[in-house]
Amino acid sequence: MQLGRVIGDVVATRKDPCYEGVKLLVVQPLTADGAAAGRPLVAVDSVGAGVGEHVFFVRGKEASFPFHPVEVPADAGIVGIVDHWTLGER
Amino acid sequence: MILARVVGQVVSTMKRPQFEGAKLLLVQPETPGGEARGNTLLAVDSVGAGVSERVIVVLEGRAAGEALGRRLAPVDAAIVGIVDDIDVQED
Numbered sequence: 315m316q317l318g319r320v321i322g323d324v325v326a327t328r329k330d331p332c333y334e335g336v337k338l339l340v341v342q343p344l345t346a347d348g349a350a351a352g353r354p355l356v357a358v359d360s361v362g363a364g365v366g367e368h369v370f371f372v373r374g375k376e377a378s379f380p381f382h383p384v385e386v387p388a389d390a391g392i393v394g395i396v397d398h399w400t401l402g403e404r
Numbered sequence: 405m406i407l408a409r410v411v412g413q414v415v416s417t418m419k420r421p422q423f424e425g426a427k428l429l430l431v432q433p434e435t436p437g438g439e440a441r442g443n444t445l446l447a448v449d450s451v452g453a454g455v456s457e458r459v460i461v462v463l464e465g466r467a468a469g470e471a472l473g474r475r476l477a478p479v480d481a482a483i484v485g486i487v488d489d490i491d492v493q494e495d
Contacts, residue, residue: 315481316444316446346411361418362418374480376465393420394428397415402411
């Protein structure tokens with residue numbers, strides 16, 4: 315999984331029927347320091363995340379597991395909202 | 405699997421139920437020589453790892469789910485070992 319911040323939402327009327335009722339959010343991946351890392355991506359949401367929140371997301375087929383038995387064709391999914399994170403000494 | 409170092413811990417209240425009780429650790433991928441490489445990842449811990457320890461991380465959904473021991477867990481990374489020592493011999 316990776317840390318990220320929700321920076322937007324996506325509205326799509328024409329889409330794969332499995333996406334019916336599924337929230338699509340734009341997520342900016344973050345480093346452990348909270349800086350942007352790489353390009354934003356679209357992820358399905360299964361925890362009720364909203365714009366501005368820190369989240370963690372999973373990549374790959376596992377992104378569709380929260381919607382089981384519906385096989386949502388997704389490769390990224392938000393699976394938790396982050397309260398906070400701590401960094402230790404290296 | 406990849407080598408990584410545990411650099412932090414994430415606290416999350418609202419999450420998928422499969423994460424309930426699981427420890428979520430931030431890990432920095434490293435070369436065998438100990439140099440940081442790439443972006444930090446978030447992995448579930450199945451071996452009791454702690455901050456600053458070197459670990460082995462599986463980066464694949466099915467394997468990570470098995471490490472967590474929960475069906476249909478939406479995970480793609482899990483710590484499966486703590487490294488005592490690495491001996492690399494390069495020509």
